[in-house]
Amino acid sequence: MDVDLIFKIAGLGILISIIDKVLIQSGRDEQAQMTTLVGVVVVLLVVIQLISRLFESVRTMFQLY
């Protein structure tokens, strides 16, 4: 388990919330929504690898093939 990944995801979250705030403040609600959505997708892409690894290890632990 590498801790870097957690920091990376946390950083992404902070940045995207700031971008969202800036965009909403300047009256571009649609783009703000879009960036939030893109952020969610990007984080999901990162997380999905971890989840697949988790399933892999569960399968090997209980010998479910």
Place this chain on the structure above:
Amino acid sequence: MFIKIIGSMVVIFSASMIGFLIAGAYRDRPKELRELQSALLMLETEIGYASTPLSEALDRISKRTDPKISKFLKNVKEHLQKKQGYTAEEAWEKSLMDFYGESSLNLEDKAILSNLGKYIGTSGTSDQIKHIKLAIAQLKNQEKKAESEKYKNEKVWRYMGVLAGILFVLLTI
């Protein structure tokens, strides 16, 4: 590791600079439009009340306006005084091309100025004044638009450059 840090710093720096440049264009445009209006007002006075020849009038105005516009007017004057057979319109158009590249005006502003150039130094005094007044009114309109665009975009671009740089670094690190 060391190279990574330096590289990410370079990326963040350059992205923020791009953001600042775009924000700077939004900031400068209303100011330039205002300066242009005052320069045209001076030109109107020179033509209407003093009936100065065009090149002389341009020379006089260029001493009193802001540097970018002063350079533009001086360029027109030099084209006229070189006596290479340029009409006032051609001289105006040629200098306008250079000015447009350096300034942060957009195509509409340029079109207003080049429309004015067609009439400058050609017809009678009252007619020229009419066209200058028209151009000033149009520029005022553009200034209002530019002001609202500035309010909407300047801050966003300034933040967005920095944030996009950091985001890129975070994603690729």
